[in-house]
Amino acid sequence: MKIIATENAPKAIGPYSQAIVLGNMVYCSGSIPLNPNSMKVEANSIEGQTEQVIKNMEAILTQAGSALDKVIKTTVFLKSMDDFQKMNGVYERLFKGHAPARSTVQVAKLPLDVMVEIECIATL
Numbered sequence: 001m002k003i004i005a006t007e008n009a010p011k012a013i014g015p016y017s018q019a020i021v022l023g024n025m026v027y028c029s030g031s032i033p034l035n036p037n038s039m040k041v042e043a044n045s046i047e048g049q050t051e052q053v054i055k056n057m058e059a060i061l062t063q064a065g066s067a068l069d070k071v072i073k074t075t076v077f078l079k080s081m082d083d084f085q086k087m088n089g090v091y092e093r094l095f096k097g098h099a100p101a102r103s104t105v106q107v108a109k110l111p112l113d114v115m116v117e118i119e120c121i122a123t124l
Helices: 044-064 080-095
Strands: 001-003 019-021 025-031 073-079 101-106 115-124
Touching: 001 044, 001 073, 019 044, 025 044, 044 080, 073 080, 101 115
Parallel strands: 073 101
Antiparallel strands: 001 019, 019 025, 025 115, 073 115
């Protein structure tokens, strides 16, 4: 098991790793829309928050030796399913046609009251 940590994504703020590599698989913890430089949520829209989350996830995948086009499964946690279409538009644009398996659920509350969190599993 190899722990993945990069300064290009928000630091883990608890007893967890940004990601773990096991064999040829990368298991990424949930990413929220923190700017890794300020460690603050700067985007106020679902589009901006989704973009920051995917940038954070991409930085972690890169550090692990993977990439967005190697993601096989994501789980998207939304504060409100009313944001689904807007989130989905950003998600589709940033994944550039790659369509991993996905679950999307509405949750009662997310850390720092953000609008979106995404976790993923990828191959190396």
